[in-house]
Amino acid sequence: GFLYDSDAYDDDLPYWTTTPEGQPHLVIPYTLSENDMRFASPNGFSHGKEFSTYLKDNLTYLLEEGRNGSPKMMSVGLHCRLVGRPGRAKGLEEFLEFVESLGDDVWVTTRAEIAKHWYKHHYPGGGSGRSSL
Numbered sequence: 353g354f355l356y357d358s359d360a361y362d363d364d365l366p367y368w369t370t371t372p373e374g375q376p377h378l379v380i381p382y383t384l385s386e387n388d389m390r391f392a393s394p395n396g397f398s399h400g401k402e403f404s405t406y407l408k409d410n411l412t413y414l415l416e417e418g419r420n421g422s423p424k425m426m427s428v429g430l431h432c433r434l435v436g437r438p439g440r441a442k443g444l445e446e447f448l449e450f451v452e453s454l455g456d457d458v459w460v461t462t463r464a465e466i467a468k469h470w471y472k473h474h475y476p477g478g479g480s481g482r483s484s485l
Contacts, residue, residue: 356467358382364414364424366470376476380425380463386410387429391440400443403435407447415457425466 356366356378366380386407390396397403407428414424428447435444451458 353377355464356380356470358463366425366466366474368474368476378467378470380466380470381427383427383429386426388431388435388440388444389429391434397440397443400435400440400446402443403440404443404446404450408450411451411454411458415454 353371353375354377358380360379360381361384363379363381366378369377369379371377384390388397388403391398391403397406411426414426417424430444435441451460
């Protein structure tokens with residue numbers, strides 16, 4: 353089976369569902385808002401600065417929610433053919449510099465590492481799943 357899937361856009365944090373066989377299944381939501389696909393959509397981002405500002409504002413707000421006891425996950429969708437263009441890449445660079453400036457207040461990681469964390473710390477019914485993780 354799969355470690356997780358990201359075929360959902362409905363939450364700010366990973367969550368568990370149940371497979372038809374009754375086994376726990378982890379969903380790590382994806383996002384369409386913090387996503388460079390908005391460069392390719394009407395009323396989306398027109399340049400890298402908009403992208404950077406939007407991402408920084410979003411992360412700042414989520415950090416404040418976390419500090420107030422409600423932590424969140426921020427997923428950023430990136431595609432080399434979109435954000436990889438020079439004028440757009442500058443916006444991504446600015447955002448990454450901002451993230452780096454926050455130090456240990458943020459965890460920059462992969463979905464696989466998030467899944468491993470959830471299996472270890474948030475497995476349904478206590479304990480942890482998939483001992484091979």
